[in-house]
Amino acid sequence: MLSEKSKLRFAVIGCGFWSQFQIAAWHELEGVELVAVYNRSVEKACDTALKFGVPHYYDKIEELFRNEQLDFVDIITDVDTHAQFINMALEHNVAVICQKPLTADFKTAETLVAKAIKRNIPFFVHENFRWQLPIRKLKIAIDSGVIGNVFKARVSFCSAFPVFDNQPFLATLDQFILTDIGSHIFDIVRYLFGDAENIYCKTKTVNKKIKGEDVANAFLEMQNGIHCYAEMSYASILEKEVFPQTLVLVEGEQGSIELAPGFELKITTRHGSTSSVIQPEMYNWVDPDYAVVHSCIVDINRNFRDALLNGYDAETSAADNLKTLQLVFAAYQSAAEGKAISVNTNFVYEH
Ligand SMILES: NC(=O)c1ccc[n+]([C@@H]2O[C@H](COP(=O)([O-])OP(=O)(O)OC[C@H]3O[C@@H](n4cnc5c(N)ncnc54)[C@H](O)[C@@H]3O)[C@@H](O)[C@H]2O)c1
Known part of the structure; x- marks a missing residue:
């Protein structure tokens, strides 16, 4: 005490x-x-x-x-x-x-x-988001070396959840999903795979009632050579609505690890597959439907x-977060200019 x-x-x-x-x-x-x-x-x-x-x-x-x-x-x-x-x-x-x-x-x-x-x-x-228990366990599994050298990954946050009901101001933003969810998803990408070399991104507005983009698909080449897709959408009507879960697939030379719906962590190698379910902590104030994002706040x-x-x-110091934020704005720049944007920069604090 x-x-x-x-x-x-x-x-x-x-x-x-x-x-x-x-x-x-x-x-x-x-x-x-x-x-x-x-x-x-x-x-x-x-x-x-x-x-x-x-x-x-x-x-x-x-x-x-x-x-x-x-x-x-x-x-x-x-x-x-x-x-x-x-x-x-x-x-x-x-x-x-x-x-x-x-x-x-x-x-x-x-x-x-x-x-x-x-x-x-x-x-x-x-x-x-990087503090969510399933994401922490996924990182431990990657770092254990069980799937060998990672060469490719997909980090996905796609849903049709009516996010504007709880947060109506989001519908009024000129820039929406890349700033709101992209800041989380790119931070998870950096947490799992290190910093990026460059990013290419395309955006869309499917829901015509909102101002900003509600779909963004990015391809990142990481400094360590990993190819990473980061996809996010609030317009995806899917068989399994998993909001607010982030789904991840990581492929290595010796196998793959998947963070699947229901917080299932599946590890597959040439010897077979194992599976475990990573349940978030249930404090008495968390909404059970959103426990994974609420409990990680602690x-x-x-x-x-x-x-x-x-x-x-x-x-998640602000200095570190600059690299996540840089990916958000580089993604917008890429979407506007139709080309990959280099993000391999060292920041100099001389203001
Ligand atoms: N990390 C997460 O998972 C997560 C989830 C939801 C929201 N957020 C973030 O939390 C922040 C707030 O989002 P929210 O959904 O709570 O929005 P909200 O609109 O419900 O709450 C914002 C509050 O700030 C007040 N406010 C705004 N401008 C003010 C000003 N100039 N002076 C004093 N008060 C002011 C408003 O009156 C309101 O009560 C945003 O940055 C959002 O991105 C993060």
Whole structure:
């Protein structure tokens, strides 16, 4: 048990749909204390504070920073507001956790990362998909060498789930699936197979009621030579609706590993196949239909807490996430220009 003194004090910025799961997940961990919530509409801030027993709530961001002694903020607002709140936290020397996608454009993210590094302030991105238990177990299986050298993979997030019911703002975005889901899927690709050399992508808008693209198919050549397909769609009416599961097929010189519907991990070699089911943790606040994305919030939050308490970088630091974000915007560039885009760059933080 951590002493009261070593507890990290934090505030949540944005009290919408996703914040309710994120706050519940923070409550699973010792060593952190949610001291305030902020939202532009005071009703939502007040409701969230009451629901989770948070002592203070605000609808003026300046008052939050003036009144509270914070170790970090957890930003869970719409993407176009992330930069303003990150900037404000950095100005107040407060560490930042920000929801994916980090910012609405790449340059802004790069500038913010540079600012945080210059000021030596921890800056992390809540990119939770790589923390899903089935994805962690898949990585362990790949790294065990059971299928030998990997040469090819497919990472797939295709569904007809009515995502706009819970998150209506998504229908209004000029850029939709690559920023919203692509940021997750490209991060899983990087987690499993390292960084990319180049990316080629095509997009479509199948649902004519939304502004942005709802289908994106990308082909990535990884720096280690692996060929990787990353496909995502909200227009796929399939026999098995697996939302919000990510399906993966990895092919190696000695066999293949498949993360199949129902969290089934199948390993096939010339000697036959084995199968196991990886069930996510069922906390009492998770929606059983979405347990795989809800329960992993506890794991990523634990990584953030430990990083902040021990002074090391979180796995999904903002500096690391720049490489994921770069893939998102390179995919749009590829779709617009009809050619592969090189992404093998080292970032220089000289802003
Ligand atoms: N990691 C995941 O699996 C996952 C899942 C869903 C959403 N998200 C992310 O969470 C973030 C929020 O999404 P959501 O679905 O909760 O949206 P939402 O619209 O339900 O909630 C956003 C909240 O932020 C508030 N807000 C927006 N602008 C504000 C401002 N300028 N000042 C104060 N408050 C403001 C809104 O009033 C709202 O309460 C997005 O970045 C989204 O991509 C992540």
